[in-house]
Amino acid sequence: MSSEQNELIKRRLEELNEIREMGINPYPHNYEVTAKASTVINSYKDPVDDDEALKRKDNIVSVAGRIMSIRKMGKASFCHIIDDTGKIQFYIKKDEVGEKQYSLFKLLDIGDIVGVKGYAFRTKTGEISIHAIEIKILTKSIKPLPVVKEEITESGEKVIHDAFADVELRYRQRYIDLIVNENVRSTFIKRTKIIQAIKRTLEEENFLEVETPTLQTIYGGANAKPFSTHHNALDIQLYLRISNELFLKRLIVGGFERVFEFVKDFRNEGIDRTHNPEFTQVEWYQAYGDYFNSMDLFEKIVERAAISANGTTKIVYQGVEIDLKRPWKRLKMVDVIKDKTGIDVQNTALSELIDYIKSNQINFDPAIASNKGLITATLFDECCESELIQPTFVIDHPIDTTPLCKPLREYSPAQLQEMENDPEQIIFVERFEPYINGWELGNSYTELNDPVLQRRLLEQQVERGRGGEEETHPLDEDFINAIEIGMPPTTGAGLGVDRLVMLLTDSHSIRDVILFPLMKPIIKP
RNA sequence: GGGGCCGUAGCUCAGUGGUAGAGCAUCUGCCUUUUAAGCAGAGGGUCGAUGGUUCGAAACCAUCCGGCCUCACCA
Numbered sequence: 001m002s003s004e005q006n007e008l009i010k011r012r013l014e015e016l017n018e019i020r021e022m023g024i025n026p027y028p029h030n031y032e033v034t035a036k037a038s039t040v041i042n043s044y045k046d047p048v049d050d051d052e053a054l055k056r057k058d059n060i061v062s063v064a065g066r067i068m069s070i071r072k073m074g075k076a077s078f079c080h081i082i083d084d085t086g087k088i089q090f091y092i093k094k095d096e097v098g099e100k101q102y103s104l105f106k107l108l109d110i111g112d113i114v115g116v117k118g119y120a121f122r123t124k125t126g127e128i129s130i131h132a133i134e135i136k137i138l139t140k141s142i143k144p145l146p147v148v149k150e151e152i153t154e155s156g157e158k159v160i161h162d163a164f165a166d167v168e169l170r171y172r173q174r175y176i177d178l179i180v181n182e183n184v185r186s187t188f189i190k191r192t193k194i195i196q197a198i199k200r201t202l203e204e205e206n207f208l209e210v211e212t213p214t215l216q217t218i219y220g221g222a223n224a225k226p227f228s229t230h231h232n233a234l235d236i237q238l239y240l241r242i243s244n245e246l247f248l249k250r251l252i253v254g255g256f257e258r259v260f261e262f263v264k265d266f267r268n269e270g271i272d273r274t275h276n277p278e279f280t281q282v283e284w285y286q287a288y289g290d291y292f293n294s295m296d297l298f299e300k301i302v303e304r305a306a307i308s309a310n311g312t313t314k315i316v317y318q319g320v321e322i323d324l325k326r327p328w329k330r331l332k333m334v335d336v337i338k339d340k341t342g343i344d345v346q347n348t349a350l351s352e353l354i355d356y357i358k359s360n361q362i363n364f365d366p367a368i369a370s371n372k373g374l375i376t377a378t379l380f381d382e383c384c385e386s387e388l389i390q391p392t393f394v395i396d397h398p399i400d401t402t403p404l405c406k407p408l409r410e411y412s413p414a415q416l417q418e419m420e421n422d423p424e425q426i427i428f429v430e431r432f433e434p435y436i437n438g439w440e441l442g443n444s445y446t447e448l449n450d451p452v453l454q455r456r457l458l459e460q461q462v463e464r465g466r467g468g469e470e471e472t473h474p475l476d477e478d479f480i481n482a483i484e485i486g487m488p489p490t491t492g493a494g495l496g497v498d499r500l501v502m503l504l505t506d507s508h509s510i511r512d513v514i515l516f517p518l519m520k521p522i523i524k525p
Numbered sequence: 526g527g528g529g530c531c532g533u534a535g536c537u538c539a540g541u542g543g544u545a546g547a548g549c550a551u552c553u554g555c556c557u558u559u560u561a562a563g564c565a566g567a568g569g570g571u572c573g574a575u576g577g578u579u580c581g582a583a584a585c586c587a588u589c590c591g592g593c594c595u596c597a598c599c600a
Contacts, residue, residue, distance in 0.1 A: 007569060008535055008551060069560075076557035093557055110550075124558045146536040147550050149561040161561055162537045162549060168592045169536095180536090224599070269599050270526090279600070363597080440600060496600055509593095510600095522573095522591065 012142040015107045019137060024104060026140040031115040035061035038085035040120055041128045057119045063088060063130060064115040064138060066179060067108060069149075077105065078129070081114065082179075089129035090116045101135055111141035111179075148180045171517050184512075187505045190309040191513055194501055195262065197308035198282055201301050207258040207284055212247035214240060214264070220476045221245030221404075224267040227277075240266035245404070245492065246479045248285045249447065252490050253482045260284035262497070273509040274439065274499065277518050285447070285492040291430045294444040294493040295393050298434055299326045302391070302441075302500065309504045317437050317503050320389060328391040328434070333380050336394055340384045345376045350424060353379065367464075373398025373426050388435035395432040403457035405429040405445035436503060444493035451484040 019026045040061060044050040053059070065081035065088070075094040080087050094102040108114065115136040123129050146164040153159055163181065164170065170177040170184075177184050199209070217236065219226045221243030229238050244263045251259045262282045271277060286293060306313045306324045313325040331339075338344055343356065350372045357364055357375070362382045368374040376398050388394070399407060407416060408428050419425040430446035448454050462475050501513040511517035 006535075011551065071559050071562050072556085073559065073562075074556040076559085078559045078562085080560080089560075091558070095557070121558090123560085125560070127558095127560075129558090144535045144550070148536080149549070151561045159561085164536065166532095166536085166592090168532095171592095222600085265600085267599070270597075272596095272599090273594085275599060281600085443600085494600090499600070520591065 008144045009142055012109060012140070012144075015109070016140050016142065019104065019107055019140065022100065022104065024137060026137050028136070028138060031062070031064050031136065031138050033062055033064045033083075033115070035063050036085040037063060037065065037081070037083045037088035040088055040130065041086075044120055044122070044128050051122065054121055057121075057131075060117060060119055060133070061130065062115055062117045063090075064113065066113050066141075067110050068180075069147075070108070070110060072106075075102070079108075081116065089123070089127055090118065090132050091121070091123070091129050092116075092132040092135060097132060097135065104137065105135055108137065109141065109144075110147060111143070111145040112137065113139035113141070145176065146180050168519070171511055172519055174515055187501075187507060187513060188515060190505050191501045193308045194305045194504060195282075195497065197305040198301050198495070198497070199262075201297075201304050202260045202282075202284055205258065205297065207260045207286070208256055210248070210251060210256070210259045210261050212241075212244045212251075212261060212263070214266075216241050218474055218476050219243075220474070220479065222265075222267075224265075225269055227266045227268045242267055243281075243494075244283055245494070246476055248283055248492065249487060249490070250479065250482045252285050252287050252447075253485055253487045257287040257488075258285070271518070273511075274502075276498065276510050276514055279510070279514075280497040281494050282497055283492060283494040285490055287488040287490050289491040290446040290489070291395070291432055291444055291491050294491045295328075295330065295395075295432060295434075298393075298442060298444065298493055298495065299324075299328050299391070301495065302434075305500060306504055315503060315506070317506055318508060320437065322390060322437060322503070324391055324436070328393055330393045330395055330432075332396045333376070333394050333398075333428075334396070336384045336388075337376065337379050340387060341379065343379070345372075345379065346426060350375065370423065371400050372423060373400030376426055377401045385435065385440070386438035389437055392435045393432045394435055395430075396428040397431040397433070399427040399429045399457075402429065402431060402445070403454070403461045404448055405431045406448045406450075439499055439503075440496075441499055441503075442493060442495040444491065447487070447490040447492050449483060449487040449490060451480065451486075454483045455480050 016026055040063065044054060063081070063083065065083035067079050067081050068087065069080045071078045077092050078089055079092070080089050092102070092105055097105070115138050116130055116132050117134040118130040118132040120128055121131045146162070148163055149161040151159040151161060164176065170181070178188070203209070215229070215238045217238060219239040219242050222245070224242040226239040226242050229240065230236070231238050241263065242265055244261055244265075248259055248261060260282060262280060264278045265281050266278050268277065269275065284297070302324055303313055303326050306315065313323055315322050315324065334345055343353070345353065350370075353372070353375050354369060357378065362378065364375070364378045368378070377400070380394070396408065399405070406429060408430060411419070411427070416427065419427050432444050434441045448457070458475055458480065498510050498513050501507070502510060505513060507513050
């Protein structure tokens with residue numbers, strides 16, 4: 001329906017004109033706000049002492065906000081407005097504000113933004129409100145807002161009626177969602193608190209916040225399909241980063257011993273309730289540390305983020321109780337597989353593993369059938385991952401899962417060489433993935449800094465890509481050059497911020513924790 | 526990309542082949558401490574889009590658009 005035809009909009013445009021005819025600017029340039037909704041309410045918490053203060057009526061405040069409800073009773077009315085601290089009621093009486101002010105008030109609608117000057121009082125029903133002595137229109141809204149009603153039952157429970165619930169409209173017009181759905185506002189405030197807590201923890205540990213390119217000529221650092229784009233002046237193909245790992249390691253080579261970065265990563269893959277094409281990660285790299293240091297820091301960061309958002313390490317995610325309190329369980333991948341399937345992968349022939357996978361109809365990429373390490377990883381992904389509900393670090397992954405991680409320190413050079421030539425042997429690397437609620441929440445390594453092994457592993461991966469395996473990445477010569485210059489012993493970790501926010505806010509979909517999730521455009525015929 | 530479900534007033538939803546409905550919001554009147562305010566009345570629709578079946582379609586069929594769930598891919 002076009003805006004000209006809608007009677008609700010027409011009516012509001014008429015009101016707009018009437019306000020202008022009264023000589024009032026419906027879109028003034030500023031307003032002096034002297035108090036916030038929540039501070040007014042919180043200053044009169046004490047029902048005995050504060051009632052004395054309320055009777056004085058000399059504490060004049062000016063609050064500003066959007067009208068959310070109007071209850072007119074002839075020559076007096078009550079309204080609720082919200083500002084960024086919450087909701088407050090004001091009371092306006094014709095006798096007190098005069099004819100012109102009350103006429104202006106009658107031209108206001110739900111959704112308009114007003115400034116209210118007055119004194120605090122307690123209503124008959126006990127609600128701290130503002131008794132208006134002057135009202136000012138700050139912005140006239142010409143489109144109707146969904147009307148959401150709140151009821152406080154006798155038992156004190158809050159019941160929402162007619163909630164603005166259309167998921168599609170909520171995501172497409174998030175501004176409306178934020179206005180009318182208080183829980184949405186609180187989710188995104190928590191998101192900010194979580195990010196602040198992560199930053200604060202890293203800064204306290206002397207990590208330096210840095211920035212690396214989003215547009216890259218070569219992508220790497222993760223196994224994912226990239227978005228590609230084109231630079232006109234240089235006439236070259238560019239990729240949106242899938243990870244910032246390789247750049248942060250270059251900075252460790254450059255002598256910054258502790259760095260971190262919050263980034264948007266972009267992956268050109270499927271969309272579902274735990275995947276958005278652009279998502280936020282924080283990665284940090286620490287020279288002279290190993291993956292045990294990263295585990296300690298990881299669980300510390302998550303614990304503090306939880307306390308910062310909710311005041312507790314205990315969460316309930318979609319009905320499942322989870323405690324994020326340190327320390328978390330640390331289990332070797334092979335032990336988890338043994339526990340869940342009974343298979344001791346190290347003492348089981350590759351052919352038997354394949355038989356197991358086939359007879360249990362487990363999904364796997366046939367291109368990896370000759371790789372015992374990747375078969376082991378598949379067994380873990382398919383049989384174990386979803387059962388790791390309480391926080392668990394799954395440590396020591398097969399070397400074939402990543403070319404960027406150091407083999408276990410217990411291997412001697414001779415042993416490594418022997419294992420490499422035996423397809424029945426699995427070399428494990430110092431990698432961990434933290435699992436919560438069956439989700440992989442991050443990834444961490446004792447970083448590989450042996451330049452010869454680094455080159456070989458990256459080249460092998462390129463080879464595997466040519467062999468038909470998907471989502472391996474091209475060779476980044478400059479990255480290898482940096483490792484050849486020499487990177488100190490280093491540990492690095494990445495944390496999926498969106499998923500952490502989902503857990504800490506009990507959000508069902510990643511789209512509930514991203515302000516503007518990607519939506520398909522609506523094409524009008 | 527496959528499969529399932531969904532799309533009706535500004536919002537939340539009824540409506541299974543026979544004149545398009547309710548609550549809230551809007552408008553008119555009454556109401557000077559209300560709070561899902563109340564009382565009386567009124568207006569508001571391309572039923573996601575396009576074709577088809579039918580005497581007759583919001584409903585049945587097909588295609589398309591968008592969303593949700595799920596599987597595949599992945600974090």
